Amino acid sequence: MIDSSKLPGRKSKEWTTKSIKAYVMLMMLFLRASPSYALAHAFATKKTSSAQQSQLIARLYQGEKQPELQGTDLEEVLADFARVRKTYEEFGDIYTVDFEEWWDTRALKIYGFEGLRPKVRKIAFLTEGNQVSDDDKKALRKYLHVTRPAEATPPALLLSVPLGISKDELLDQVSKLIDAEKVPVKRKAHMAKRPFTAKRLRSEPLFLGLKLLWAKAKFPKMPLWKLGALLNVSPRNHLGKDPLDVKRTSDNLELRNHLAILTHRMLKKAQTIAENAARGDYPSNNKCRLPKFEPKHVSNRINKSKRIIRSAAAADVSDELSL
Secondary structure (H helix, E strand, O other): OOOOOOOOOOOOOOOOHHHHHHHHHHHHHHHHHHHHHHHHHHEEEEEEEOOHHHHHHHHHHHOOOOOOOOOOEEEEEEEEHHHHHHHHHHOOOOOOOOOOHHHHHHHHHHOOOOOOOOOOOOOOOOOOOOOOOOHHHHHHHHHHHHHHHHOOOOOOOOOOOOOOOOOHHHHHHHHHHHHHHHHOOOOOOOOOOOOOOOOOHHHHHHHHHHHHHHHHOOOOOOHHHHHHHHHOOOOHHHOOOEEEEEEEEOOHHHHHHHHHHHHHHHHHHHHHHHHHOOOOOOOOOOOOOOOOOOHHOOOOOHHHHHOEEEEEEEEHHHHHHHO
């Protein structure tokens, strides 16, 4: 099981496809909070004219007190949203599928290769005098369609290795077959099709950012300082044993204001990570245009997320994110 409090980084000895899978699961949850990805999903699943799509995109990025987007501003927004469409074409529906299904059918081909070394594998053992069973055929299909793609589809030999012959003779025959293919030895591990953007991966800020997005959606009217206290955004700015019931005083006013500022910054950072993920950059807090995060809609998508995450790896992540 994955330690949900701190996922392994690239330099860790535990950095494997399992670790990559956990970070991708966090990305999936950020995507589910992203309003722009949700709009791309709506366009892909409902008939909408080009004019209507442009209006909906503009409305999503238009501030409450801002005039209607026009001219260059509108062109920039539409061009930027094209990146979201491209990501959706690659990732597809992340709302109505279980993570394990989405990982096997989509994400594994994109993220599952980084650092994964191909190795010799036993596919099946055929007993003497018996025909190939359905389980044997299933094992072969699993290798061809799941295991081998997870290793970046390396060149491979499908061999029949009869047992009951001396090992030296078998190894000599196998060695000659390998030499005959003249495949050079690769010194570097295959990189992921879409590697993670950040050079240094730290799971704690990602978990905290997701918690903050979820809490803001669940308690939209809660003051920012209370959200920060609820999630312990800043251990240095602690308000006591029961921070949510602390009465406002001249002594803690500055502390609460400071906590509100920190929480606001972290919330914007989490929203930025979600929107960058929708544009294919994850994890990244590089500046990007943020849409409106309507608490009701975000909450609905999050609640749906909680219902359909069932995998063992997901259990670690969802437990860590429970409020």
